[in-house]
Amino acid sequence: MESHIPHSHRLWLYLLVGILLAFLILPSLLVVPMSFNHSTLMVFPPQKWSLRWYNNFLSNSTWLDSFFISLKVAVLTMIVATPIGVAAAYSLHAGSFRLRRLIEFILTLPMLVPVILMAIGLFFVYARLSMVNSILGLVIAYTLLAIPFVLITVSAGLKTYDMSQEMVARSLGASWVVAFLTVTLPQIKLSVISGALFAFIIAFDEVVIAQFLSGGSNSTLTKVMFASVRDEIDPTIAAVSTILLFVTILPPLLLHIVANRKRG
Amino acid sequence: MSNHGLSVTVTGINKKFGSHVALDNVNIAIEAGEFISLLGPSGSGKTTLLMILAGFARPDSGSVKFGDAEVIRMPPHKRNIGMMFQNYALFPHMSVGDNVAYPLKLRRTPKAEIAQRVTAALDLVKLGEYSERRIDQLSGGQRQRVALARAVVFQPQILLMDEPLSALDRNLREQMQIEIRQLHEKLGMTTITVTHDQREALTMSDRVAVIDHGKLMQFGTPEALYERPANRFVAGFIGESTFIEHEGRTLVVRPERLLVNGQATMRQAGTDAGDWITFAGRVQSVIFQGESLLSTVLLHGQKAGGQDVVLQLRQTVSRADSHNGKLNIDTDVEIALHRSDAIFLDERQS
Amino acid sequence: MNDQGLSGAVPQGLNAAGIADDIRRERRNLRLLASPALVLVLVLIVGPMLWLFYLSFYNEHGQFTFEHYARMLDEGAYLSIFWTTFEVSLIVTVLCALFGYPLAYLLAQLPARWANVLMLGVLVPFWTALLVRTYAWLVLLQRRGLINDTLVSWGIIDQPIALVHNLTGTLIGMTHVMIPFLVLPLYATMKTIDGNLLRASGSLGASPTRAFWDVYFPLSAPGLYAGMILVFIFCLGFYVTPAVLGGGRVIMIAQRIENSVSLYPSWGAASALGVVLLLVTILLMAFGAWISKLARR
Numbered sequence: 001m002e003s004h005i006p007h008s009h010r011l012w013l014y015l016l017v018g019i020l021l022a023f024l025i026l027p028s029l030l031v032v033p034m035s036f037n038h039s040t041l042m043v044f045p046p047q048k049w050s051l052r053w054y055n056n057f058l059s060n061s062t063w064l065d066s067f068f069i070s071l072k073v074a075v076l077t078m079i080v081a082t083p084i085g086v087a088a089a090y091s092l093h094a095g096s097f098r099l100r101r102l103i104e105f106i107l108t109l110p111m112l113v114p115v116i117l118m119a120i121g122l123f124f125v126y127a128r129l130s131m132v133n134s135i136l137g138l139v140i141a142y143t144l145l146a147i148p149f150v151l152i153t154v155s156a157g158l159k160t161y162d163m164s165q166e167m168v169a170r171s172l173g174a175s176w177v178v179a180f181l182t183v184t185l186p187q188i189k190l191s192v193i194s195g196a197l198f199a200f201i202i203a204f205d206e207v208v209i210a211q212f213l214s215g216g217s218n219s220t221l222t223k224v225m226f227a228s229v230r231d232e233i234d235p236t237i238a239a240v241s242t243i244l245l246f247v248t249i250l251p252p253l254l255l256h257i258v259a260n261r262k263r264g
Numbered sequence: 265m266s267n268h269g270l271s272v273t274v275t276g277i278n279k280k281f282g283s284h285v286a287l288d289n290v291n292i293a294i295e296a297g298e299f300i301s302l303l304g305p306s307g308s309g310k311t312t313l314l315m316i317l318a319g320f321a322r323p324d325s326g327s328v329k330f331g332d333a334e335v336i337r338m339p340p341h342k343r344n345i346g347m348m349f350q351n352y353a354l355f356p357h358m359s360v361g362d363n364v365a366y367p368l369k370l371r372r373t374p375k376a377e378i379a380q381r382v383t384a385a386l387d388l389v390k391l392g393e394y395s396e397r398r399i400d401q402l403s404g405g406q407r408q409r410v411a412l413a414r415a416v417v418f419q420p421q422i423l424l425m426d427e428p429l430s431a432l433d434r435n436l437r438e439q440m441q442i443e444i445r446q447l448h449e450k451l452g453m454t455t456i457t458v459t460h461d462q463r464e465a466l467t468m469s470d471r472v473a474v475i476d477h478g479k480l481m482q483f484g485t486p487e488a489l490y491e492r493p494a495n496r497f498v499a500g501f502i503g504e505s506t507f508i509e510h511e512g513r514t515l516v517v518r519p520e521r522l523l524v525n526g527q528a529t530m531r532q533a534g535t536d537a538g539d540w541i542t543f544a545g546r547v548q549s550v551i552f553q554g555e556s557l558l559s560t561v562l563l564h565g566q567k568a569g570g571q572d573v574v575l576q577l578r579q580t581v582s583r584a585d586s587h588n589g590k591l592n593i594d595t596d597v598e599i600a601l602h603r604s605d606a607i608f609l610d611e612r613q614s
Numbered sequence: 615m616n617d618q619g620l621s622g623a624v625p626q627g628l629n630a631a632g633i634a635d636d637i638r639r640e641r642r643n644l645r646l647l648a649s650p651a652l653v654l655v656l657v658l659i660v661g662p663m664l665w666l667f668y669l670s671f672y673n674e675h676g677q678f679t680f681e682h683y684a685r686m687l688d689e690g691a692y693l694s695i696f697w698t699t700f701e702v703s704l705i706v707t708v709l710c711a712l713f714g715y716p717l718a719y720l721l722a723q724l725p726a727r728w729a730n731v732l733m734l735g736v737l738v739p740f741w742t743a744l745l746v747r748t749y750a751w752l753v754l755l756q757r758r759g760l761i762n763d764t765l766v767s768w769g770i771i772d773q774p775i776a777l778v779h780n781l782t783g784t785l786i787g788m789t790h791v792m793i794p795f796l797v798l799p800l801y802a803t804m805k806t807i808d809g810n811l812l813r814a815s816g817s818l819g820a821s822p823t824r825a826f827w828d829v830y831f832p833l834s835a836p837g838l839y840a841g842m843i844l845v846f847i848f849c850l851g852f853y854v855t856p857a858v859l860g861g862g863r864v865i866m867i868a869q870r871i872e873n874s875v876s877l878y879p880s881w882g883a884a885s886a887l888g889v890v891l892l893l894v895t896i897l898l899m900a901f902g903a904w905i906s907k908l909a910r911r
Contacts, residue, residue, distance in 0.1 A: 013716060013720055016716050017716060027790065028747050028750050084651050087650065088652070091644050091648035103648060107651055109655055113663070114850070114868070116867075116872065116891075117851070121665070122658060125658065140658070168349055170341045171319075171320075179341075205743035205745065207744060208868075222743075229745065229858055238749075238753075241745070241746045241749050245743065248742055249738060253741070322636060326628050334629075336629050
């Protein structure tokens, strides 16, 4: 909706917002040039450019192993959380439960409960089951965290989907499962992929739970990075940050662009 | 007419939504290959009944048989019926040809045969060249034909349709009514369609089941429903009618069966006066409706339910007819109805 | 022909038992679909939370005690943690509201094409990993970091100022993280405000400022309050940014809980703190829900 207030009267607003947007975007982008800074001192702008810290990352087994652990955990989380979330979303959408509101609320709890509490709660349970520092433990924990996000994105996709298509497919001879797979799923695939990517990113860049539940040879990238950031300023962190930056920005960005293009 | 259909027998269907009775002990026996309409106002339960036939809704109790087989416990995908939904529900992520091929693929039909039958089905609905098109490229009428092709390609013995023509404009609707009827004649499956348009029901069907508030009001040929309505609801729902209390019974008067003034005198010559029921009244309005004139007449001395009776009267007028009897407003008229055109209702609770 | 028989109330009609079974089976299957997710949440969140609640009443010797809660009321260390948490959360919330409102406002006024592009300015930081953002601020705010260097070289200050490893750095970092959480719901609310209302008030003689305060702001208020409560709740339980940018000088509840578990360990103390945090979170959410319901009327 175009405002009727002329631009000249609102220059101050444009200026303020411009500063705010710069405040929001620039700091994160800072890590990119920093990562190519040859010096060990965190000075800006860099005097000399090199790939030194990237090499350091690739040759240091602590960093590299943790990267692959994080990758593994994130992929597994995506594979586990997505079907669970899609099934839950479909069940809530197609069924007529009396307790529907309650179930929806319960399934969004991982988003509402403070992460620190979830972390110690899980730590407590895992300690008893000797599951601390295990990949399985992490995947389960992150699946838990991802469920509300997958649920919300897929539910939104189902809402705009015409369920009578599934009914037609069934009338034509498809069992419910076949109808879902051949007719419904292809049409909600954007929201399913969204949910899957959410699950991946949540698992990849989560810090607090990783603090408690990952360790030793199964430390995640975030755990190693957090320790590094707190204890000493190792410039390799800049390189790791840059990698992490792209991993977490690119998928949602691509999705955003695709979704916008579809909308017209 | 080739007879490829199955009989459909509905027995004792009851359904309640909470305290609201949707279907009340409905019994209908449909013969193989018949074209039936389920006709009624919105909320009458006709769509619920269709959904029960398809397997998407379940009654509280009752039986549905296709031929000799009880299907009430069968899921929709095992009932082997063709179905057309009101919004067509075509699959947007598939082409026209793939949409029509879908039920054949489910039935593991060999590829070559699929291609041949898809083409045949599309030819049947006059869309033979459209196989490669995307769904969003089609007009409303074309989508409807594709939905139809998809529903018949696997030669089901029963076809169900839920208000298939309601989304089309009037001309297209009338054309499709004829085409669907022709398709039915050609393929011969038992066809059951839901509609709220009585004219559509009368045009397309062998028999019509009139449903109101979950109850079956009457099940008969269009002629039977029109000439011999079983109760007040059917009399009022099918065709136009005015109700008059006459000789202690309810008389249903159809506007086009009435004779006026000059016409009346002419026709009455040579017939027994007792064969005619006559009324006197004053003309209130005359409306030109294109193919006919609709007049309203306030009858003298007639009451129905304590109110004055305003009779509706419909005439086709030919300029060559010197006794054309065209009415003028605020004049007195004499109206005659031959007893053979008179419809009397039994005084029953409807 | 229809027989006008019994109406509806026949309990055991034809096939009734079998049909009822079919309905039951279908419902059960649908419910089954949601059960993996439900089981996971119930077992791994609700269960442990109840367990923690239980634990908060026991000390290391296994005795039932209120000491963990009592300590919160006496011990200065605890009180200062609560105060710090509250203070930081409040300041960050207010800052987010102050800066986020104009941002959301402008975004809501722009035509779709521009709004989509500028929205990325909010979304991209939102998507960026938390550690990356926190680290970036660490680097920026250091004594020899970009900001201090720039200020010194422009002659605004002589000596670098302590911008990080203290409250200032924490506030800056947390505000940066939290602004999108305020802007996004606020923007959504603002988009539902009918543009004609502002024009109408303009035609009735109100200056743009009057129109804004009398018409626009009240209509946007529900979104603003929802966003503020959301931000406040997130700040209460926040761990990463205060831990890194606070440098040990800013201890909030989450950090104390972490210490209690990993350093000491004192599960009783950690649980008690956790219970307090959870209760406050629940109360605030209920409060937020109540406010939205009020606003909807």
